Amino acid sequence: MATATKKAMAKKAAKAAPKAVAKAAAKPAAKNGVHKNGTRTNGATTNGVHKNGASKPAAKTAIPPKKGKGSFSEVPGKYCVRDISLAEEGRKLIQWAESRMPVLMHLRDKYKKSQPLKGLRLAGSLHVTKETAVLVETFAALGAEVSWSGCNPLSTSDPVAAALAKGGISIFAWYGNHEDFYWCIERTIDLKPNLTLDDGCDLINTVHEKYADYARKEVIGGTEETTTGVQRLRARAGAGRLFYPVYAVNDAITKWDFDNVYGTGQSTLDGILRATSVMFAGKNFVVAGHGHCGQGVAKRAKGMGSNIIITEVKATSAIKGVLEGYRVMTMDEAAKEGDIFCTATGVKDIIRKKHFLSMKDGAIVCNTGHYDAEINLKELAEVTKSKRTIRENCEEYTLKNGNKIYVLAEGRLVNLAAAEGHPSEVMDMSFSNQLMCHLELAAAYKAGKKLPNQVLDIDPAQDEFIAETKLRTMGMAMDKLTKDQLSYINDYNAGT
Numbered sequence: 001m002a003t004a005t006k007k008a009m010a011k012k013a014a015k016a017a018p019k020a021v022a023k024a025a026a027k028p029a030a031k032n033g034v035h036k037n038g039t040r041t042n043g044a045t046t047n048g049v050h051k052n053g054a055s056k057p058a059a060k061t062a063i064p065p066k067k068g069k070g071s072f073s074e075v076p077g078k079y080c081v082r083d084i085s086l087a088e089e090g091r092k093l094i095q096w097a098e099s100r101m102p103v104l105m106h107l108r109d110k111y112k113k114s115q116p117l118k119g120l121r122l123a124g125s126l127h128v129t130k131e132t133a134v135l136v137e138t139f140a141a142l143g144a145e146v147s148w149s150g151c152n153p154l155s156t157s158d159p160v161a162a163a164l165a166k167g168g169i170s171i172f173a174w175y176g177n178h179e180d181f182y183w184c185i186e187r188t189i190d191l192k193p194n195l196t197l198d199d200g201c202d203l204i205n206t207v208h209e210k211y212a213d214y215a216r217k218e219v220i221g222g223t224e225e226t227t228t229g230v231q232r233l234r235a236r237a238g239a240g241r242l243f244y245p246v247y248a249v250n251d252a253i254t255k256w257d258f259d260n261v262y263g264t265g266q267s268t269l270d271g272i273l274r275a276t277s278v279m280f281a282g283k284n285f286v287v288a289g290h291g292h293c294g295q296g297v298a299k300r301a302k303g304m305g306s307n308i309i310i311t312e313v314k315a316t317s318a319i320k321g322v323l324e325g326y327r328v329m330t331m332d333e334a335a336k337e338g339d340i341f342c343t344a345t346g347v348k349d350i351i352r353k354k355h356f357l358s359m360k361d362g363a364i365v366c367n368t369g370h371y372d373a374e375i376n377l378k379e380l381a382e383v384t385k386s387k388r389t390i391r392e393n394c395e396e397y398t399l400k401n402g403n404k405i406y407v408l409a410e411g412r413l414v415n416l417a418a419a420e421g422h423p424s425e426v427m428d429m430s431f432s433n434q435l436m437c438h439l440e441l442a443a444a445y446k447a448g449k450k451l452p453n454q455v456l457d458i459d460p461a462q463d464e465f466i467a468e469t470k471l472r473t474m475g476m477a478m479d480k481l482t483k484d485q486l487s488y489i490n491d492y493n494a495g496t
């Protein structure tokens with residue numbers, strides 16, 4: 001990209017940005033977004049832009065106190081993490097992930113000189129794992145100012161959060177953040193983002209519902225990482241309440257078919273193992289929902305010797321289970337047979353009071369869907385006599401009927417709460433999609449092109465590029481269609 005064009009683009013971005021932010025962005029940012037004088041390019045310096053804060057992100061002086069108890073490492077307006085002294089441990093984890101994310105690292109190398117995100121501010125809400133850190137630092141390396149929060153109370157790696165904060169990223173996240181979940185999201189909005197990145201729509205919802213005016217005028221676009229989030233987005237767009245374009249990253253083939261299937265399959269079993277250390281072989285393993293995630297979980301549990309039972313509401317997904325050799329039944333029936341239950345539907349109340357009451361003594365129940373709504377813990381409490389913690393992420397409920405039921409990770413996604421989430425290798429493709437979509441949004445904006453306020457599909461060429469690059473980094477090659485084969489495909493007269 002020519003320097004003159006880049007300058008013009010940066011000027012345009014700065015023009016659209018609130019004044020104080022634009023001023024900060026115009027300063028030469030040193031490594032990791034920290035100015036040479038030690039102040040950051042975001043957070044506190046971005047305040048006081050909007051004269052009337054009613055529908056605008058909060059100003060610095062208005063930062064409300066946290067509700068959560070315990071000790072934190074905190075620099076108001078810049079970061080709030082559990083313990084900054086964990087940074088070195090976190091940095092090693094990030095380096096480990098980098099070494100297994102060649103596609104994303106290739107994109108970082110490819111674009112770091114041209115700085116395509118310079119002048120833009122990105123707020124993200126996505127599980128703070130080592131892989132997410134690689135994405136966050138790639139955004140920063142490409143010129144964006146970034147502010148981050150987790151998207152689940154139990155999925156933040158405190159060492160990784162500390163490493164990001166120490167590296168100059170604005171981040172508000174810690175493991176066990178039940179009370180201040182939205183406080184953290186609000187702090188990322190203090191950055192006055194013009195790009196958003198979500199996993200489950202909590203950030204988008206907050207921006208749209210609390211700062212509708214801002215969302216309409218200042219935000220260029222966003223991305224959404226997960227199935228449930230994309231469903232929420234489509235509902236929002238259908239109701240005419242989506243105020244900027246959002247790419248459905250989840251729906252990319254190189255995301256949905258790999259991350260949700262193979263990533264969730266492996267990491268969910270990892271989470272169950274870390275929380276229980278049970279043997280899978282010989283157990284009746286009930287998977288609720290045989291979609292992408294459910295297929296992955298069922299495949300891997302079968303591989304470990306479990307007998308799989310599927311519950312479904314969609315006949316085609318149920319048939320897929322039958323053809324894999326699984327039994328398919330209703331949850332009312334499965335509840336009586338299962339030893340281990342895992343929900344993967346994205347829908348609430350999959351396991352309810354009547355199911356708990358008919359379960360075997362010792363049944364293990366967990367969830368790998370986005371929200372903690374799939375297992376109805378309120379109804380479980382109604383039939384519970386006593387409760388105690390057996391080990392980390394494993395709660396024993398003794399029911400009034402005398403049976404014991406073990407719930408993992410408070411019914412939150414077990415692979416992130418009790419383990420480390422998906423392996424880096426698969427997140428490499430998901431997060432390359434995230435990055436490429438934000439590059440698209442930035443390029444469209446800088447070219448003065450207005451994208452529609454809709455849920456946007458991923459360009460198939462992007463999918464193909466990511467898959468091809470991944471294959472190449474794995475040392476594998478593919479065949480190419482010959483000219484003859486190509487014309488054969490397109491020949492409507494070719495027959496027997």
Ligand SMILES: NC(=O)c1ccc[n+]([C@@H]2O[C@H](COP(=O)([O-])OP(=O)(O)OC[C@H]3O[C@@H](n4cnc5c(N)ncnc54)[C@H](O)[C@@H]3O)[C@@H](O)[C@H]2O)c1
Nearest residue numbers: 226227228289291292293312313314317345346368369370
């Ligand atoms: N744990 C993780 O790391 C992770 C990763 C990706 C996605 N997710 C989340 O997992 C959930 C599932 O995602 P997906 O990509 O597999 O979605 P999907 O749409 O591919 O599959 C969901 C399946 O659940 C079925 N279902 C819906 N209601 C049901 C009910 N009442 N009983 C039984 N089955 C029912 C649907 O018919 C569908 O087949 C979502 O919440 C998604 O956001 C979690």
